[in-house]
Every structure is written in C-alpha cells, then in structure tokens.
Amino acid sequence: MFDSIRRAKLQRAGLSCGKRRLKHQEGDLVDELRTHPAATVAVYAAFFLVLGLLMKMGAAVIPGTVTPQPIAYICMAAIASALVVHLRVALREDVEDNAELALVLGTILLQMAANVAMLDYGNQQSWTGALLVVAMPHAFAPLVLSVILGRRMGLFAAIYSTLLGSMVCVAVNPITYLASSSLIGFLVVLFTKRVRRRNRLFMSGLYIGGVASLFSLLLYEASGTGLGAVSVGRMLGVPLATGMITGLLVGGLLPVIESIFGVTTEISWLELADLNHPLMKRLSIEAPGTYHHSLVVANLSEAAAEAIGANAAMTRVCAYFHDIGKLTKPEYFIENMDPSDNPHDDLTARMSALILIAHVKDGVDLAIKHKLNVSIIDVIEQHHGTSLAWYFYKRALEQKAEMIRLVEQGKSKEDDVPQVSEGVFRYPGPTPQFKESAIISLADAVESASRTLEKPNASRIEALVDDLVMDRMKDGQLDECDLTIADLAKVKASFVKTLLSMMHSRIKYQKAAETSNVSTNLIPKEGSSTPAPAVHDGNTLVMDSPYATGDKKRQGRKPPSAA
CATH class of the missing domain: 1.10.3210.10 (Hypothetical protein af1432)
Structure with missing residues (x-):
C-alpha cells in the first residue's frame, strides 16, 4: 500500500510512469513452504499416515485376509523410516525442497493405491496366483521419478515401492510380489535412459509389458498349473496391457505433474x-x-x-x-x-x-x-x-578526473565534479x-x-x-x-x-580473373625459350595444398590400372 502511495506521488510530480515492475518470487508463501522444516515434517507425517491407511485397505479388498496386526504396522514404519534416512543421507541433493519431496513420496503412494485398486479388480475378475501380482502397475513410480528427477530417484522408487508394496498388498504371495516388483521397477529405469520424446515413454511401457508377460508365463509354467487358451491369453495380455497403459498414463500426466510441483523434464x-x-x-x-x-x-x-x-x-x-x-x-x-x-x-x-x-x-x-x-x-x-x-565505470572516472583538472584550472566549479560510486555501476x-x-x-x-x-x-x-x-x-x-x-x-x-x-581460419580462394591470368602466363609465347609445362603422366597424383608453404607438392600412390 505504501509503495502505491509513493508511486502516485512520484507520478504527480512527473518523476514516475506509475507502472510497477514485475518481480520474481517476491515474498511468496509457496516459496517459504518449499524450504520450511515444519512443512518437511508435515509431508513425512502425511506419508506415514497414508501408508497405514493403504495397508488396511490392501487387506480388506480380498475377503478372508487377516487384518494387519500392530507388529505389521511397526514393520511398515521401520521400512518407511529407512526410506527417510536414505533420502536425507544419500539423495539430499536430488530432493532440494519440499515440493520435490512431496512429488517423490506422493508418487510412491499413488503406485501403492493403484496396486490396491488392481488387487480389488483382479479379485472381482477371479484372477489368482502370479497374474494377480504381475498385473499391478509396478513401473509407475520408477518411470515417473526416473524421467522427472533422474535415474537415481527412479531406482530409489523401485526399491521402496517393492518393500512397502509387499506390506500393503498382504493378500498376495510376498515372494512373488518382491520378485515381480523389483524386476519390473529396475528394468523400467534401464529403459528410460535419455527420454527426449514422449513416445519413448510408451515404448518403455511396451518393453516392460513384454518382460512382465514373459515373467508371468515362466511363473505359471514353474507352478505346473494346467492352462487353457483363455488362460494363456489373459496371462500374456494383461501384463502387456498394464505396461502399455502405464507408459501412456505417465506421458499424459507429466505436464500436470510439472505444473503442480514446479519441475521440468528434459522433454519439456x-x-x-x-x-x-x-x-x-x-x-x-x-x-x-x-x-x-x-x-x-x-x-x-x-x-x-x-x-x-x-x-x-x-x-x-x-x-x-x-x-x-x-x-x-x-x-x-x-x-x-x-x-x-x-x-x-x-x-x-x-x-x-x-x-x-x-x-x-x-x-x-x-x-x-x-x-x-x-x-x-x-x-x-x-x-x-x-x-x-567496467567500460562505463572507467569512463566515469576519466570524466571525473577531467572535471577535477578543469576545477584546478579555474574553468569549472567544484559542484560540477560528479560523484562516482562503484555500486552504481x-x-x-x-x-x-x-x-x-x-x-x-x-x-x-x-x-x-x-x-x-x-x-x-x-x-x-x-x-x-x-x-x-x-x-x-x-x-x-x-x-x-x-x-x-x-x-x-x-x-x-x-x-x-x-x-x-x-573462429577457424578460411582458405583464401583466387578470383576467376586472377586464375585466368595465371593460366595465360603459363602458355609459352612463340619464339620464347621458356619450356612448356610438363604433361601429367596419368599415374602420379600431384596436388597443391592450400595449407602448405612454398612450392611443396604432395604425391600419392599410383591409381590401380583400369580393368
């Protein structure tokens, strides 16, 4: 308000245009929250609470699953605490502020929620065994964080989405879940090297879908379960479709994520x-x-x-x-x-x-x-x-010295000597x-x-x-x-x-007129004793080098004889 009053006074005096120059990040509350320790604690606390809620939901989607006991929540809190320590010790430079921290933890939670939703859908479709596990979008968090924050963060997401997911999805075989999630999560980080086009995200999803389909086939073959034509199609098609949909979904969500969390991918x-x-x-x-x-x-x-x-x-x-x-x-x-x-x-x-x-x-x-x-x-x-x-600062000092000289000669007044401050320049x-x-x-x-x-x-x-x-x-x-x-x-x-x-140098070419004069001078006049130029024998390669000095010539090997 006081700035507005001051500008209005200057404008009335003819000393201001009345416009206010736009400034970048001036006292913004969002900027304060990005680095405030209290906001950091709040993000971590929300992460722990949502994890506990997802763990309870994961046990409830399949009837007959035992409700998690307090010891399960303690184990989940221990893994989440390891995640916090890992972030604070090894990846502090990769996660610079609370916005990026919320992005990392929120992406992992979003994958956990998608796993629970897929678990519920698979149960309704009567999927059992390995298919229920391989059909989950294990590639989502590693793919998002690898593209946005780098492959180190992608590997971080692959590790902790695997460990925490095995606690959230308690209704499935934990060994199968650990193997599937770690394989898909790590491979999708491998496939996202230098993603510079959005179609690369779809191709990464396609590749990882193919790997998941093959892994699903191996698991079913190893279990000795009899397979019909419908089961084989579902066993191969569902993981492939999950991978492709994950790639498409990440490509569509990237602009939204960048806008919300203030990050920019190499694609953008x-x-x-x-x-x-x-x-x-x-x-x-x-x-x-x-x-x-x-x-x-x-x-x-x-x-x-x-x-x-x-x-x-x-x-x-x-x-x-x-x-x-x-x-x-x-x-x-x-x-x-x-x-x-x-x-x-x-x-x-x-x-x-x-x-x-x-x-x-x-x-x-x-x-x-x-x-x-x-x-x-x-x-x-x-x-x-x-x-x-520097140029104008030096010029100002010279002008001041010249004015001092005029004052000493009595041709000017001391009030005319300008004050030169380095800070102004x-x-x-x-x-x-x-x-x-x-x-x-x-x-x-x-x-x-x-x-x-x-x-x-x-x-x-x-x-x-x-x-x-x-x-x-x-x-x-x-x-x-x-x-x-x-x-x-x-x-x-x-x-x-x-x-x-x-700034390399260029070859100086002769003009056409100069070249013709040189050629004319090489032709001997009638009656002149100047010898005629040697006739090329057709075998030795003679070339004038524009980089050579004097009259040096470069000889090459004889060309092969004609067939």
Missing part, C-alpha cells in the same frame, strides 16, 4: 527450445545482433554443460532467453548498434550504465509476462551477477546460484570478449578464457554456485574447443 526443455517463440521472433527482428549472440552463447553453454554432466537441454533454452531484456532498448547495445550513430555519445557514463544494467530487470519483466519457466527467469537475473560495468544480482546459470554467465562474457580478438588462435583464445574465468572468481561471482575447480577446468576446455571451431 526440448519443447521450450523452439526458436519460434514470440520473444525469440521479436529478438531476431528487432535485435538481430543480440539474437545471434544468444545462439552462440547457447552453443558454448550446452557443450560446457555436457562436459560436466549438467542439464544441457535446460542450459541451451535458458541461454536463448538470457538477454531478452535488450528488446526494450536494443539500439543501445553494441551488437545492434549502428557504427555511425552511437547513442551513448550523448549520454553520461552513469546514464549509459543504468540503461545497460536495466536490461536484466526488463528481461525478468518480459519473462514473467510471457510465463516463461522459473529457471529461465533465474538465469536472466543471475547471468551478470553483481559484476561491474554494478548489476543488481544475485550471483549465479546453480551450475547451469554459472556456465551461461561465463559463456556470455567469453563470447562477447572473443569478438575483440585479432587473428584468434588457440593460445590467444585459451588465455582469454583463463583470464575471464579468473576475474569472475576473484570478483566473487562464482562463490554461491556449486561448480568445482575440476568442473571449471572442463568448462574452460569446452569453451576453447567450441570457440576454435567457430
């Missing part, structure tokens, strides 16, 4: 990499220099992210959008500037710096309006960190908070600086990259991200390799 990142996005189309038309710069930064960043095992797809997409704030005043940035008309010539160094620094806040504003991914907004905020706009930050953001920040600086190199070669590019990375480290821009020294070495090597491939 690849979909976001479409350069036909309205902001990218605007960038290509209104700021073509920035557009090209963003594409090069994306190539540099993606290669570096691949080198250290970071999320390469996310890095590429975030690099595409990191400079969209320049759309507000594209002509003030050197890559879009007309060389004959520099708008900064008419501005003070402080005003020029403010315009450049403002592109970060303008970018956040545009990203929020276009509902871009939260990680993209984070990268826009962090890609300059709190670094110094620094970006607002924050500094990069995660690997992908830090990589884009470094790639942005490296790409811009590489354009100033004259006759670039490997040693000059390597020295440039080393200096820029060292300067960022000394300035504290990499203090809050989790890049290690080993990671930085790989990132620098990747930058050098990519820049060398982009």
